[in-house]
Amino acid sequence: MTIATTTGQRPELAPNGLPQLDSDEALRYSRHLLLDEVGVDGQRRIKNARVLLIGAGGLGSPSALYLAAAGVGTLGLVDFDVVDATNLQRQILHGTADVGRAKTDSARDRIHEVNPHVHLEAFNTRFDTGNALEILRDFDIVVDGTDNFATRYLTNDAAVLLGKPNAFGCIFRFEGQASVFGAPNGPCYRCLFREPPPAGLVPNCAEAGVLGVLPGLVGTIQAIETLKLILGVGDPLIGRLLLIETLGMTFRSIAVRRDPTCPACGDAAFGGGTIRSLDDRPADYNEVVCAVPGSVMDGDAPAIREITATELADRISRGHDFDLVDVREPAEWAIARIEGARLVPLATVRHASDDWDRSREVVLYCKAGVRSMNAARQLLEKGFTRVTNVSGGIVSWTRDVDPSLQRY
């Protein structure tokens, strides 16, 4: 059983099935009550709603704050992480004094301050195949604010299995996407993107930069879609994907059709709907792709060797002969680098390595070890035989070898 810590009272239901608003609440929500589309009955529906937010990070912060302020009666919040200084640039649920606290603790305090009428159920745990259905079952709507493909596909599949709509949002650098998946007769995330990219092909989690305000924009759109679903008003983003590009400041929506062959929400008659339980999913979806993968080759073929940052430091100090290659982006290189390395961003590795000596050892690193693993695979494919990956990347190096380097 997954234990939630709860704060605040669960709304009590009136005879007609919706909770009453007391006079404090009527005053607090007066600007909602003045809207024909909300009104007293709509506000009572909002109070009766149970919304689960996966992730209390960049997207979850604005979603949680606005949904709490709007009077959602029960908010669930799943996050296993603790607040880190690098979160504060965008994760406005958390403040400077919260660094080092569990995000669910920090979020609870902030949400209570915004609206003490909200009943908060905090799950200080990773959302995984073992607890996903159990946690989501008691909620009406899920808001996907996770930061990695594995949890996004898990959220989608769990939501489809339980018939819960998913107010979806994701961000990368200056761009975002938003939609509502898993609504009755609407498409799901797998109808759009059948499978996630392999680990390393797309930067993930902590590795990619993001403009701090961007999740504020996208997370707020998720909150609006959630309220529309609760109220049954307007045209939610069902069957549409909103593409947001903030450098040019353009918004465009494109049609997403439900796919009868979709493994999650499709129809058996068309070979779809094969995911009947979370155990039916390919095993690799169960792994969090942010994690540094282990050795990726089997048998007698040349394998990628993994070393720790400490081992790398030891080999450098002993004067071992190898090429140290940093596959991060120039902006990251400018923040911190390992002495003696040369910069070859991941996207350029395949071609830049054309004239490298294939018999020479190449040691690769990035921020956390995922991109460099991808580069290592590319080099193996090209016939390099001595390819080494620094697990944990420059993050581990900064922690274990040279704490004077700037963290980011």
Add this chain to the structure above:
Amino acid sequence: MAITVILPAVLARLADGNKELSADGATVGAVVESLSQRYPSLATRIRDDAGQPYPFVVYYLNDEDIRLAGGFASIVKDGDEVTLVPAIAGG
């Protein structure tokens, strides 16, 4: 035939920063191949080794998902617009 190709920032970085490109070809697949020739580091991100679309990059031909038409074999004509939409995961 001039086809306009729209790339999101994540892919535009691999095409000398161009978010909007002009490319030639009679089908979406031919347009993709022509781009792949021009920008080799973009190639591995927009189609697999067999030259087929990935399950995590969706192509729109004038607002229509090409999977509902003929996939990469979909015929394009002068002035058409092809938009690439890759899965992104940040949050």
